Amino acid sequence: MAYYALPKRKNNSGTKHLFRAWPGTKRKERHMIIVFKPHTPEEKVNEISGIITKLGYEPRVIRGVENTVIGAVGDEQMHRSLELLKSFSFIEDVIPIQKRYKLASREYHPGDSFAMIGEQKLGAGTFQMIAGPCAVESLEQVMRTAKDVSSAGARILRGGAYKPRTSPYDFQGLGDEGVEILKQVKKETGMPVVTEVVGVTHIEKVAEVADCFQIGARNCQNYHLLERIAPVGKPVLLKRGPASTIEEWLSSAEYLLVNGCPNVILCERGIRTFETATRNTLDLGAVAVAKRESHLPVVVDPSHAAGKADLVLPLARAAVACGADGLIVETHPNPVEACSDASQQIPSAKFKEFMDAITPIVELMGKIPKPHFDFEKK
Secondary structure (H helix, E strand, C coil): CCCCCCCCCECCCCCECCCCCCCCCCCCEEEEEEEECCCCCHHHHHHHHHHHHHCCCEEEEEECCCCEEEEEEEECCCCCCHHHHHHCCCEEEEEECCCCCCCCECCCCCCCCEEEECCEEEECCEEEEEEECCECCCHHHHHHHHHHHHHHCCCEEECECCCCCCCCCCCCCCCHHHHHHHHHHHHHHCCCEEEECCCHHHHHHHCCCCCEEEECHHHCCCHHHHHHHHHHCCCEEEECCCCCCHHHHHHHHHHHHHCCCCCEEEEECCECCCCCCCCCECCHHHHHHHHHHECCCEEECHHHHHCCHHHHHHHHHHHHHCCCCEEEEEEECCHHHCCCCHHHCEEHHHHHHHHHHHHHHHHHCCCEECCCCCHHHC
């Protein structure tokens, strides 16, 4: 399954521009779902796809085990209505999508989607633990963490080479040197890497090592960055902004989808409220709503929500019970010496205890906890 950027019309000179409506009118883009009856032959699907194209819409085919659907995008002021497709005997229904986010909605894709981070599947029934330090500080630190979390059961490594910080005086990460450290650890362990991109200028460098880009909370609505990172061809883990509504969060995911990134992972990491007992307020209601409204996999970051290591486990348990497809957790060989977020990082030597406490709930929720990564056989 793949999503592609919406086409831009061209004028006679060949330059791209947006369609201009008459003064006083608005261009109204129409998004429709064409649902086929079970086991409709492929040639019928292709026939309808061709008709949709001739009517001036862009078809996107999604094939399920039994049912196939086509998402159609176009300007209803310029083209004929797709309601006429209901006359075909093999068409189950033609449904308009009302939400502001289209490709991210369950109306467009009823089943759960998943993302591949390296060779690791996340979502659609498969649970993943993403673990590692807040920031890359040294080769020894990241290698030790990777060994500890992989032997405990985590299969995906996280770690920030570039760190956006509230204060300009705080540790900003090792930058390019941090990327090189992640490369070495990835080469030796075979673990896929999730790491943050903080700006457009860093995309190319981070792409050298990242199996999944992370868009941090501060950049959740940095639409220019989302548009630039989407076509690179890697999954994107999109953290919810500290003041973003669920609709704004899903609309940010839409920017990624519509610009060519089909593998988007939503991440709830807590929002800012009046409460000060925790670093942020973990919005588990948002996890449930996101799972209901969108087909995209959802992971939870209990570390940034808690701000304190002893609260990470109970929040993680609640997140799994709420339906999260994975967790992204901060851990460090010696949190006291961490250059950033020391209070919320779990000692990596104790990470197996954390995993053992989470696994029964993962199994209870009917998700598949992946077996541990065998570091020694790599």
